[in-house]
Amino acid sequence: MEFSFTPLGISAAQPAYGRHLAGHVLAAGNELFLLDCGEGTQFQLHRYGVRRSRFRYIFISHLHGDHFFGLIGLLTSFGMNDRRDPLTVFAPPGLEEIIHLQMKLTGTILPFELTFQVLSADKKYRILETPSLEVFAFPLDHRTPTTGFLFQEKTIPLNIIPEIIDRYGLSFEQIRAVKTGADLTLPDGRQIPNHDLTLSPYRTRSFAYCSDTAYLETMAPLIRGVDILYHESTFREEDAALAKETFHSTAKQAAQLARLAEAEKLVLGHYSARYLDLSGLLEEAKAIFPNAVLGEEGIPVQVQAERMSGQIGQIPD
Numbered sequence: 471m472e473f474s475f476t477p478l479g480i481s482a483a484q485p486a487y488g489r490h491l492a493g494h495v496l497a498a499g500n501e502l503f504l505l506d507c508g509e510g511t512q513f514q515l516h517r518y519g520v521r522r523s524r525f526r527y528i529f530i531s532h533l534h535g536d537h538f539f540g541l542i543g544l545l546t547s548f549g550m551n552d553r554r555d556p557l558t559v560f561a562p563p564g565l566e567e568i569i570h571l572q573m574k575l576t577g578t579i580l581p582f583e584l585t586f587q588v589l590s591a592d593k594k595y596r597i598l599e600t601p602s603l604e605v606f607a608f609p610l611d612h613r614t615p616t617t618g619f620l621f622q623e624k625t626i627p628l629n630i631i632p633e634i635i636d637r638y639g640l641s642f643e644q645i646r647a648v649k650t651g652a653d654l655t656l657p658d659g660r661q662i663p664n665h666d667l668t669l670s671p672y673r674t675r676s677f678a679y680c681s682d683t684a685y686l687e688t689m690a691p692l693i694r695g696v697d698i699l700y701h702e703s704t705f706r707e708e709d710a711a712l713a714k715e716t717f718h719s720t721a722k723q724a725a726q727l728a729r730l731a732e733a734e735k736l737v738l739g740h741y742s743a744r745y746l747d748l749s750g751l752l753e754e755a756k757a758i759f760p761n762a763v764l765g766e767e768g769i770p771v772q773v774q775a776e777r778m779s780g781q782i783g784q785i786p787d
């Protein structure tokens with residue numbers, strides 16, 4: 471099963487040098503999640519062939535325009551395409567009011583159920599559970615209430631070694647029990663331990679999304695050991711004073727956070743329009759945290775499915 475993060479917009483505050491505003495896609499198994507929806511996000515979804523009809527949940531980190539001004543356009547397009555599936559938007563207080571006012575004054579009626587879940591930006595808590603994932607919100611440090619999001623795969627059921635089923639003539643109930651970790655008791659009373667019945671389990675994967683924020687050390691324990699950390703890196707170190715003043719981070723600070731959180735990989739993004747060349751941001755990050763990459767529009771960052779034994783495998787859908 472796929473687990474990948476794709477930036478669609480990497481520019482901060484305004485478009486610059488062909489770079490677009492915040493919009494990101496997480497693909498996890500059969501689910502697609504949209505993280506922020508700046509102006510132009512629906513064009514980027516189209517450009518990179520993302521099947522937007524598959525979004526059931528949209529996550530808006532905060533109410534700065536570069537993170538949500540594209541939402542009304544996307545919702546309206548969903549309506550014109552006669553979407554019927556319900557859609558839930560997780561957002562700070564106020565977005566529902568904004569969207570409803572836009573719909574009211576433009577006479578927009580959506581043919582699907584649109585629900586807003588208001589986020590609290592003062593603690594880490596679980597906001598969503600799907601069959602394969604849990605999603606948590608946690609506070610960031612910005613000029614307006616802002617939340618980060620942590621996506622954590624649930625434990626994946628064990629795969630039974632195929633010939634075991636025939637060898638012991640397992641019933642449906644026994645197969646189900648073995649997949650959840652149970653040992654097997656044979657009719658003669660012998661016990662077969664679970665590890666002799668199943669392939670090495672898959673490691674669960676995780677992704678943290680930290681949009682606009684000042685450097686915030688208290689975030690590290692909340693996302694400890696995350697596979698992919700997306701962390702804004704609006705500024706270079708020479709503009710650290712500006713980062714502090716505007717509650718943003720430098721690339722170096724993003725790297726410090728990644729190191730502190732013991733992340734596997736750091737993806738940078740939300741680059742200031744003052745930089746044409748982004749290589750300096752990457753250099754500053756890599757000096758602290760070597761496994762850092764520049765987030766690029768339309769380029770997915772993947773985490774492979776890996777068994778605990780270290781063997782790369784393919785999780786069946």
Ligand SMILES: [Zn+2]
Pocket residue numbers: 482483492534536537682740
């Ligand atoms: Zn922003």
Ligand SMILES: [Zn+2]
Pocket residue numbers: 532534612682
């Ligand atoms: Zn902001």
